[in-house]
Amino acid sequence: MATWFFKRKRPVGRTLRLRSRGDYGDVRRVDFEELAPDVDTFLGQAAYLQLGYFETLSDLIAATPELAQKESLSLAAGTALLKHREIVAVIRDRGADPLELMLPFREPLDAFRRATHGARPLESMLSVHLTAGMLDDFYIALSASYAETGREVAVILRAHDDRSALVKIITDAIAADEQWRALLSMWGRRLVGDTLIIARAALRPTFLDAADEKRVEPTFADVMAAHARRMAAMGLEA
Template sequence: MVTWFWQRRRPAERTLKVRSRGDYGDVQRVDFAELAPDIDTFLGQAAYLQLGYFETLSALIAPTPGLGDKESISRAAAAALDKHQSLVALIRDRGDDALEVMLPFREPLDAFRRATHGARPLETMLSVHLTAGMLDDFYLALSASYASTGSRVAAILGRSDNRQALAAILTDAIEADAQWRSLLSLWGRRLVGDTLLIARGALRPHALDAAEEKRVEPVFTQLLAAHARRMSELGLDA
Protein backbone atom coordinates (compact mmCIF):
# COMPACT_ATOMS: atom_id res chain seq x y z
CA MET A 1 0.00 0.00 0.00
CA VAL A 2 1.35 3.42 -0.94
CA THR A 3 1.74 5.94 1.89
CA TRP A 4 1.39 9.52 0.67
CA PHE A 5 3.69 12.05 2.30
CA TRP A 6 0.75 13.85 3.93
CA GLN A 7 -0.14 10.59 5.70
CA ARG A 8 3.31 10.11 7.26
CA ARG A 9 3.74 10.59 10.99
CA ARG A 10 5.61 13.86 11.57
CA PRO A 11 7.74 14.90 14.56
CA ALA A 12 5.60 16.57 17.20
CA GLU A 13 7.98 19.52 17.57
CA ARG A 14 7.69 20.64 13.94
CA THR A 15 5.94 23.98 13.51
CA LEU A 16 4.09 24.67 10.25
CA LYS A 17 4.16 28.22 8.95
CA VAL A 18 0.82 29.42 7.61
CA ARG A 19 0.84 32.33 5.19
CA SER A 20 -1.30 35.35 5.86
CA ARG A 21 -3.39 36.92 3.08
CA GLY A 22 -1.11 38.63 0.59
CA ASP A 23 1.99 36.72 1.77
CA TYR A 24 2.73 33.51 -0.11
CA GLY A 25 5.66 32.66 2.19
CA ASP A 26 7.66 29.50 1.56
CA VAL A 27 5.07 28.21 -0.90
CA GLN A 28 5.92 30.73 -3.58
CA ARG A 29 9.67 30.41 -3.02
CA VAL A 30 9.70 26.73 -4.01
CA ASP A 31 11.23 26.23 -7.48
CA PHE A 32 8.49 24.81 -9.71
CA ALA A 33 10.27 25.54 -12.99
CA GLU A 34 10.77 21.88 -13.93
CA LEU A 35 7.60 20.56 -12.30
CA ALA A 36 5.01 23.17 -13.26
CA PRO A 37 2.60 22.23 -16.07
CA ASP A 38 2.66 23.97 -19.44
CA ILE A 39 0.99 27.37 -19.49
CA ASP A 40 -2.21 26.15 -21.19
CA THR A 41 -2.71 23.46 -18.56
CA PHE A 42 -2.12 25.97 -15.79
CA LEU A 43 -4.54 28.54 -17.21
CA GLY A 44 -7.16 26.03 -18.36
CA GLN A 45 -7.39 24.31 -14.99
CA ALA A 46 -7.40 27.55 -13.01
CA ALA A 47 -10.13 29.09 -15.17
CA TYR A 48 -12.36 26.02 -15.15
CA LEU A 49 -12.04 25.58 -11.39
CA GLN A 50 -13.38 29.10 -10.84
CA LEU A 51 -16.27 28.43 -13.21
CA GLY A 52 -17.07 25.28 -11.25
CA TYR A 53 -17.11 27.17 -7.96
CA PHE A 54 -19.44 29.75 -9.47
CA GLU A 55 -21.78 26.99 -10.63
CA THR A 56 -21.76 25.20 -7.27
CA LEU A 57 -22.35 28.38 -5.27
CA SER A 58 -25.14 29.54 -7.59
CA ALA A 59 -26.93 26.22 -7.06
CA LEU A 60 -26.74 26.72 -3.27
CA ILE A 61 -28.77 29.95 -3.37
CA ALA A 62 -32.19 28.33 -3.96
CA PRO A 63 -32.12 25.82 -1.03
CA THR A 64 -30.79 28.45 1.39
CA PRO A 65 -33.75 29.88 3.37
CA GLY A 66 -32.43 33.16 4.77
CA LEU A 67 -32.40 36.20 2.49
CA GLY A 68 -29.20 37.49 4.06
CA ASP A 69 -27.51 34.12 3.54
CA LYS A 70 -28.70 34.01 -0.07
CA GLU A 71 -27.11 37.40 -0.65
CA SER A 72 -23.86 36.29 0.98
CA ILE A 73 -23.66 33.20 -1.22
CA SER A 74 -24.41 35.30 -4.30
CA ARG A 75 -21.45 37.57 -3.50
CA ALA A 76 -19.11 34.58 -3.19
CA ALA A 77 -20.47 33.23 -6.48
CA ALA A 78 -19.94 36.61 -8.14
CA ALA A 79 -16.32 36.69 -6.92
CA ALA A 80 -15.65 33.24 -8.44
CA LEU A 81 -17.27 34.34 -11.72
CA ASP A 82 -15.16 37.49 -11.77
CA LYS A 83 -11.99 35.44 -11.38
CA HIS A 84 -13.11 33.02 -14.09
CA GLN A 85 -13.91 35.81 -16.53
CA SER A 86 -10.59 37.54 -15.83
CA LEU A 87 -8.66 34.30 -16.44
CA VAL A 88 -10.62 33.75 -19.66
CA ALA A 89 -9.71 37.28 -20.76
CA LEU A 90 -6.05 36.56 -20.01
CA ILE A 91 -6.19 33.39 -22.14
CA ARG A 92 -7.72 35.35 -25.01
CA ASP A 93 -5.11 38.07 -24.64
CA ARG A 94 -2.54 35.37 -25.35
CA GLY A 95 -4.32 34.62 -28.64
CA ASP A 96 -5.84 31.32 -27.51
CA ASP A 97 -9.39 30.01 -27.55
CA ALA A 98 -10.45 29.88 -23.89
CA LEU A 99 -12.98 27.08 -24.45
CA GLU A 100 -10.37 24.89 -26.13
CA VAL A 101 -7.88 25.59 -23.34
CA MET A 102 -10.40 24.64 -20.63
CA LEU A 103 -12.06 21.67 -22.36
CA PRO A 104 -9.44 18.99 -21.48
CA PHE A 105 -10.07 19.65 -17.79
CA ARG A 106 -13.85 19.64 -17.84
CA GLU A 107 -14.26 15.92 -17.17
CA PRO A 108 -11.71 15.49 -14.34
CA LEU A 109 -12.67 18.72 -12.59
CA ASP A 110 -16.39 17.97 -12.88
CA ALA A 111 -15.65 14.58 -11.32
CA PHE A 112 -13.81 16.37 -8.51
CA ARG A 113 -16.82 18.63 -7.93
CA ARG A 114 -19.13 15.61 -7.77
CA ALA A 115 -16.81 13.85 -5.32
CA THR A 116 -16.76 16.90 -3.03
CA HIS A 117 -20.48 17.74 -3.34
CA GLY A 118 -22.16 17.09 -0.01
CA ALA A 119 -25.49 15.45 0.67
CA ARG A 120 -26.60 18.67 2.41
CA PRO A 121 -26.14 22.33 1.37
CA LEU A 122 -23.92 23.11 4.37
CA GLU A 123 -21.55 20.28 3.44
CA THR A 124 -21.29 21.61 -0.10
CA MET A 125 -20.74 25.12 1.23
CA LEU A 126 -17.90 23.81 3.39
CA SER A 127 -16.48 22.03 0.33
CA VAL A 128 -16.25 25.28 -1.59
CA HIS A 129 -14.78 27.18 1.34
CA LEU A 130 -12.06 24.59 1.96
CA THR A 131 -11.22 23.22 -1.49
CA ALA A 132 -11.25 26.61 -3.21
CA GLY A 133 -8.99 27.94 -0.48
CA MET A 134 -6.50 25.10 -0.90
CA LEU A 135 -6.46 25.22 -4.69
CA ASP A 136 -6.27 29.01 -4.88
CA ASP A 137 -3.19 28.77 -2.65
CA PHE A 138 -1.74 26.05 -4.88
CA TYR A 139 -2.24 27.98 -8.12
CA LEU A 140 -0.78 31.06 -6.48
CA ALA A 141 2.31 28.98 -5.69
CA LEU A 142 2.49 27.75 -9.29
CA SER A 143 2.06 31.26 -10.69
CA ALA A 144 5.66 32.17 -9.86
CA SER A 145 6.76 29.85 -12.70
CA TYR A 146 5.08 31.83 -15.50
CA ALA A 147 6.77 35.26 -15.50
CA SER A 148 4.40 38.15 -16.34
CA THR A 149 1.48 35.83 -17.10
CA GLY A 150 1.90 34.25 -13.70
CA SER A 151 1.92 37.68 -12.08
CA ARG A 152 -1.42 38.46 -13.75
CA VAL A 153 -2.86 35.16 -12.52
CA ALA A 154 -1.60 35.86 -8.99
CA ALA A 155 -3.29 39.27 -9.05
CA ILE A 156 -6.57 37.69 -10.20
CA LEU A 157 -6.54 34.88 -7.63
CA GLY A 158 -5.49 37.30 -4.92
CA ARG A 159 -8.71 39.30 -5.24
CA SER A 160 -11.34 39.08 -2.53
CA ASP A 161 -13.25 35.82 -2.76
CA ASN A 162 -16.04 36.80 -0.34
CA ARG A 163 -15.89 33.29 1.10
CA GLN A 164 -15.73 34.58 4.67
CA ALA A 165 -19.48 35.04 4.31
CA LEU A 166 -19.74 31.28 3.77
CA ALA A 167 -17.67 30.74 6.91
CA ALA A 168 -20.10 32.92 8.86
CA ILE A 169 -23.08 30.87 7.66
CA LEU A 170 -21.32 27.65 8.65
CA THR A 171 -20.33 29.01 12.06
CA ASP A 172 -23.89 30.14 12.77
CA ALA A 173 -25.21 26.69 11.87
CA ILE A 174 -22.66 24.98 14.14
CA GLU A 175 -23.53 27.26 17.06
CA ALA A 176 -27.25 26.66 16.54
CA ASP A 177 -26.97 22.87 16.38
CA ALA A 178 -23.95 21.08 17.89
CA GLN A 179 -24.54 18.01 15.72
CA TRP A 180 -23.19 19.98 12.76
CA ARG A 181 -19.78 20.18 14.41
CA SER A 182 -18.99 16.47 14.25
CA LEU A 183 -20.63 16.01 10.84
CA LEU A 184 -18.79 18.93 9.22
CA SER A 185 -15.50 18.01 10.91
CA LEU A 186 -15.70 14.58 9.33
CA TRP A 187 -16.69 16.03 5.96
CA GLY A 188 -13.86 18.55 6.06
CA ARG A 189 -11.31 15.80 6.67
CA ARG A 190 -12.71 13.76 3.78
CA LEU A 191 -12.13 16.64 1.37
CA VAL A 192 -8.36 16.73 1.84
CA GLY A 193 -7.37 13.68 -0.19
CA ASP A 194 -9.42 14.55 -3.28
CA THR A 195 -8.20 18.15 -3.23
CA LEU A 196 -4.53 17.27 -2.88
CA LEU A 197 -4.85 14.77 -5.73
CA ILE A 198 -6.13 17.57 -7.99
CA ALA A 199 -3.15 19.69 -7.02
CA ARG A 200 -0.70 16.81 -7.39
CA GLY A 201 -2.16 15.89 -10.77
CA ALA A 202 -1.52 19.41 -12.07
CA LEU A 203 2.26 18.96 -11.87
CA ARG A 204 4.12 18.04 -15.04
CA PRO A 205 5.54 14.58 -14.12
CA HIS A 206 2.88 12.02 -13.27
CA ALA A 207 5.46 10.06 -11.27
CA LEU A 208 7.89 12.06 -9.15
CA ASP A 209 11.21 10.64 -8.06
CA ALA A 210 12.42 10.98 -4.46
CA ALA A 211 14.19 14.29 -5.08
CA GLU A 212 11.15 15.81 -6.79
CA GLU A 213 8.86 14.64 -4.00
CA LYS A 214 11.15 16.37 -1.52
CA ARG A 215 10.97 19.61 -3.52
CA VAL A 216 7.18 19.73 -3.64
CA GLU A 217 6.50 18.43 -0.12
CA PRO A 218 6.85 21.90 1.52
CA VAL A 219 4.10 23.20 -0.76
CA PHE A 220 1.65 20.51 0.27
CA THR A 221 2.66 20.95 3.89
CA GLN A 222 1.67 24.61 3.55
CA LEU A 223 -1.64 23.66 1.95
CA LEU A 224 -2.42 21.30 4.84
CA ALA A 225 -1.48 23.94 7.39
CA ALA A 226 -3.79 26.48 5.76
CA HIS A 227 -6.57 23.85 5.64
CA ALA A 228 -6.14 23.20 9.37
CA ARG A 229 -6.34 26.94 10.02
CA ARG A 230 -9.59 27.27 8.07
CA MET A 231 -11.08 24.33 9.94
CA SER A 232 -10.00 25.81 13.28
CA GLU A 233 -11.54 29.17 12.40
CA LEU A 234 -14.86 27.38 11.94
CA GLY A 235 -14.47 25.58 15.26
CA LEU A 236 -13.97 22.24 13.51
CA ASP A 237 -11.35 19.56 14.12
CA ALA A 238 -8.93 19.11 11.23
Protein backbone atom coordinates in the same frame (compact mmCIF):
# COMPACT_ATOMS: atom_id res chain seq x y z
CA MET B 1 -6.15 10.85 -12.29
CA ALA B 2 -2.81 11.87 -13.74
CA THR B 3 -4.04 10.74 -17.15
CA TRP B 4 -6.38 13.74 -17.11
CA PHE B 5 -3.50 16.10 -17.73
CA PHE B 6 -1.02 16.58 -20.55
CA LYS B 7 2.22 14.62 -20.39
CA ARG B 8 5.45 16.42 -21.26
CA LYS B 9 9.11 15.47 -21.05
CA ARG B 10 11.04 17.32 -18.43
CA PRO B 11 13.50 19.99 -19.56
CA VAL B 12 17.09 19.01 -18.91
CA GLY B 13 19.36 20.96 -16.62
CA ARG B 14 16.80 22.93 -14.63
CA THR B 15 16.22 22.57 -10.92
CA LEU B 16 13.49 23.63 -8.56
CA ARG B 17 14.31 26.70 -6.54
CA LEU B 18 12.60 28.15 -3.51
CA ARG B 19 11.46 31.69 -4.10
CA SER B 20 11.10 34.28 -1.41
CA ARG B 21 7.68 34.83 0.12
CA GLY B 22 7.67 38.34 -1.29
CA ASP B 23 4.67 39.16 -3.43
CA TYR B 24 3.17 35.71 -3.04
CA GLY B 25 2.13 36.03 0.61
CA ASP B 26 2.52 33.60 3.47
CA VAL B 27 2.76 30.31 1.59
CA ARG B 28 6.27 29.44 0.45
CA ARG B 29 6.38 29.48 -3.34
CA VAL B 30 8.35 26.84 -5.16
CA ASP B 31 9.54 27.47 -8.68
CA PHE B 32 8.01 24.42 -10.37
CA GLU B 33 9.89 24.87 -13.64
CA GLU B 34 10.64 21.16 -13.97
CA LEU B 35 7.26 20.01 -12.75
CA ALA B 36 4.85 22.69 -13.91
CA PRO B 37 2.50 22.07 -16.84
CA ASP B 38 2.65 24.37 -19.85
CA VAL B 39 1.07 27.77 -19.34
CA ASP B 40 -2.06 27.00 -21.39
CA THR B 41 -2.76 23.94 -19.23
CA PHE B 42 -2.25 26.04 -16.09
CA LEU B 43 -4.63 28.75 -17.31
CA GLY B 44 -7.27 26.32 -18.57
CA GLN B 45 -7.37 24.43 -15.28
CA ALA B 46 -7.44 27.58 -13.17
CA ALA B 47 -10.22 29.17 -15.21
CA TYR B 48 -12.43 26.08 -15.21
CA LEU B 49 -12.01 25.51 -11.49
CA GLN B 50 -13.43 28.95 -10.77
CA LEU B 51 -16.31 28.42 -13.19
CA GLY B 52 -17.09 25.17 -11.40
CA TYR B 53 -17.20 26.91 -8.01
CA PHE B 54 -19.57 29.49 -9.46
CA GLU B 55 -21.84 26.72 -10.72
CA THR B 56 -21.85 24.93 -7.35
CA LEU B 57 -22.67 28.12 -5.47
CA SER B 58 -25.39 29.05 -7.96
CA ASP B 59 -27.02 25.65 -7.37
CA LEU B 60 -26.86 26.28 -3.63
CA ILE B 61 -28.56 29.66 -4.07
CA ALA B 62 -31.45 28.00 -5.89
CA ALA B 63 -31.78 25.33 -3.19
CA THR B 64 -31.61 27.71 -0.21
CA PRO B 65 -34.94 29.12 1.01
CA GLU B 66 -33.63 31.81 3.39
CA LEU B 67 -33.21 35.17 1.67
CA ALA B 68 -30.27 36.24 3.85
CA GLN B 69 -28.38 33.07 2.98
CA LYS B 70 -29.19 33.50 -0.71
CA GLU B 71 -27.61 36.94 -0.53
CA SER B 72 -24.52 35.60 1.23
CA LEU B 73 -24.13 32.80 -1.29
CA SER B 74 -24.53 35.26 -4.15
CA LEU B 75 -21.52 37.21 -2.84
CA ALA B 76 -19.37 34.09 -2.84
CA ALA B 77 -20.65 33.08 -6.29
CA GLY B 78 -19.88 36.53 -7.63
CA THR B 79 -16.31 36.25 -6.33
CA ALA B 80 -15.78 32.93 -8.13
CA LEU B 81 -17.27 34.31 -11.35
CA LEU B 82 -15.06 37.39 -11.16
CA LYS B 83 -11.96 35.22 -10.80
CA HIS B 84 -13.06 33.13 -13.74
CA ARG B 85 -13.68 36.16 -15.95
CA GLU B 86 -10.35 37.76 -15.07
CA ILE B 87 -8.40 34.57 -15.80
CA VAL B 88 -10.31 34.28 -19.08
CA ALA B 89 -9.20 37.84 -19.86
CA VAL B 90 -5.58 36.80 -19.27
CA ILE B 91 -6.08 33.90 -21.69
CA ARG B 92 -7.56 36.19 -24.34
CA ASP B 93 -4.74 38.71 -23.90
CA ARG B 94 -2.37 35.89 -24.82
CA GLY B 95 -4.32 35.33 -28.04
CA ALA B 96 -5.73 31.95 -26.96
CA ASP B 97 -9.30 30.63 -26.95
CA PRO B 98 -10.56 30.21 -23.35
CA LEU B 99 -13.06 27.50 -24.30
CA GLU B 100 -10.38 25.50 -26.07
CA LEU B 101 -8.07 25.72 -23.06
CA MET B 102 -10.77 24.78 -20.54
CA LEU B 103 -12.39 21.94 -22.47
CA PRO B 104 -9.81 19.20 -21.61
CA PHE B 105 -10.50 19.77 -17.91
CA ARG B 106 -14.27 19.86 -17.97
CA GLU B 107 -14.76 16.15 -17.34
CA PRO B 108 -12.13 15.61 -14.62
CA LEU B 109 -12.87 18.79 -12.73
CA ASP B 110 -16.61 18.18 -12.89
CA ALA B 111 -15.90 14.73 -11.45
CA PHE B 112 -13.93 16.40 -8.65
CA ARG B 113 -16.84 18.70 -7.87
CA ARG B 114 -19.23 15.76 -7.75
CA ALA B 115 -16.88 13.87 -5.43
CA THR B 116 -16.68 16.83 -3.05
CA HIS B 117 -20.38 17.76 -3.21
CA GLY B 118 -21.97 17.16 0.16
CA ALA B 119 -25.22 15.42 0.91
CA ARG B 120 -26.34 18.60 2.69
CA PRO B 121 -25.99 22.26 1.62
CA LEU B 122 -23.69 23.09 4.55
CA GLU B 123 -21.29 20.33 3.50
CA SER B 124 -21.21 21.72 -0.04
CA MET B 125 -20.57 25.23 1.27
CA LEU B 126 -17.70 23.89 3.36
CA SER B 127 -16.39 22.05 0.29
CA VAL B 128 -16.23 25.28 -1.71
CA HIS B 129 -14.55 27.20 1.09
CA LEU B 130 -11.91 24.56 1.82
CA THR B 131 -11.15 23.13 -1.62
CA ALA B 132 -11.09 26.56 -3.26
CA GLY B 133 -8.78 27.78 -0.54
CA MET B 134 -6.38 24.87 -0.93
CA LEU B 135 -6.33 25.00 -4.72
CA ASP B 136 -6.01 28.79 -4.83
CA ASP B 137 -2.97 28.46 -2.56
CA PHE B 138 -1.53 25.74 -4.78
CA TYR B 139 -2.13 27.64 -8.02
CA ILE B 140 -0.54 30.75 -6.55
CA ALA B 141 2.52 28.62 -5.77
CA LEU B 142 2.46 27.14 -9.26
CA SER B 143 2.11 30.61 -10.81
CA ALA B 144 5.74 31.39 -9.98
CA SER B 145 6.70 29.34 -13.05
CA TYR B 146 4.95 31.59 -15.59
CA ALA B 147 6.63 34.99 -15.31
CA GLU B 148 4.22 37.91 -15.87
CA THR B 149 1.28 35.67 -16.77
CA GLY B 150 1.71 33.81 -13.50
CA ARG B 151 1.95 37.05 -11.55
CA GLU B 152 -1.32 38.24 -13.10
CA VAL B 153 -3.09 35.03 -12.09
CA ALA B 154 -1.64 35.17 -8.57
CA VAL B 155 -2.95 38.72 -8.17
CA ILE B 156 -6.40 37.60 -9.33
CA LEU B 157 -6.53 34.66 -6.95
CA ARG B 158 -5.32 36.69 -3.98
CA ALA B 159 -7.36 39.84 -4.64
CA HIS B 160 -10.71 38.04 -4.73
CA ASP B 161 -10.50 35.71 -1.76
CA ASP B 162 -13.61 36.64 0.19
CA ARG B 163 -15.51 33.54 1.22
CA SER B 164 -16.44 35.03 4.58
CA ALA B 165 -20.12 34.81 3.63
CA LEU B 166 -19.81 31.02 3.50
CA VAL B 167 -17.92 30.92 6.78
CA LYS B 168 -20.65 32.92 8.54
CA ILE B 169 -23.40 30.59 7.35
CA ILE B 170 -21.37 27.59 8.56
CA THR B 171 -20.42 29.04 11.93
CA ASP B 172 -23.98 30.28 12.55
CA ALA B 173 -25.27 26.75 11.89
CA ILE B 174 -22.74 25.28 14.36
CA ALA B 175 -23.71 27.85 16.98
CA ALA B 176 -27.38 26.95 16.54
CA ASP B 177 -26.83 23.20 16.62
CA GLU B 178 -23.59 21.79 18.05
CA GLN B 179 -24.11 18.48 16.22
CA TRP B 180 -22.92 20.18 13.03
CA ARG B 181 -19.43 20.58 14.48
CA ALA B 182 -18.48 16.90 14.44
CA LEU B 183 -20.15 16.24 11.09
CA LEU B 184 -18.53 19.18 9.32
CA SER B 185 -15.17 18.50 10.95
CA MET B 186 -15.23 14.98 9.56
CA TRP B 187 -16.35 16.25 6.15
CA GLY B 188 -13.54 18.81 6.09
CA ARG B 189 -10.98 16.06 6.69
CA ARG B 190 -12.48 13.92 3.93
CA LEU B 191 -12.06 16.72 1.39
CA VAL B 192 -8.29 16.82 1.75
CA GLY B 193 -7.48 13.65 -0.19
CA ASP B 194 -9.51 14.49 -3.30
CA THR B 195 -8.18 18.04 -3.33
CA LEU B 196 -4.53 17.02 -3.04
CA ILE B 197 -5.04 14.52 -5.86
CA ILE B 198 -6.19 17.39 -8.09
CA ALA B 199 -3.19 19.48 -7.08
CA ARG B 200 -0.69 16.66 -7.65
CA ALA B 201 -2.30 15.71 -10.96
CA ALA B 202 -1.75 19.26 -12.17
CA LEU B 203 2.02 18.70 -12.10
CA ARG B 204 3.74 17.67 -15.30
CA PRO B 205 5.09 14.21 -14.38
CA THR B 206 2.63 11.34 -14.08
CA PHE B 207 4.68 10.12 -11.12
CA LEU B 208 6.76 12.03 -8.59
CA ASP B 209 9.95 10.26 -7.59
CA ALA B 210 11.46 10.63 -4.14
CA ALA B 211 13.54 13.67 -5.13
CA ASP B 212 10.50 15.44 -6.61
CA GLU B 213 8.42 14.65 -3.54
CA LYS B 214 11.07 16.24 -1.36
CA ARG B 215 11.13 19.36 -3.55
CA VAL B 216 7.38 19.94 -3.50
CA GLU B 217 6.88 18.90 0.12
CA PRO B 218 7.31 22.45 1.56
CA THR B 219 4.57 23.83 -0.66
CA PHE B 220 2.12 21.03 0.14
CA ALA B 221 2.97 21.44 3.83
CA ASP B 222 2.09 25.13 3.59
CA VAL B 223 -1.15 24.36 1.75
CA MET B 224 -2.10 21.94 4.53
CA ALA B 225 -1.15 24.45 7.23
CA ALA B 226 -3.41 27.07 5.63
CA HIS B 227 -6.19 24.46 5.45
CA ALA B 228 -5.79 23.76 9.18
CA ARG B 229 -6.08 27.48 9.90
CA ARG B 230 -9.32 27.70 7.91
CA MET B 231 -10.73 24.76 9.84
CA ALA B 232 -9.66 26.23 13.17
CA ALA B 233 -11.20 29.61 12.32
CA MET B 234 -14.57 27.87 12.05
CA GLY B 235 -14.08 25.93 15.27
CA LEU B 236 -13.56 22.69 13.39
CA GLU B 237 -10.85 20.19 14.16
CA ALA B 238 -8.51 19.89 11.14
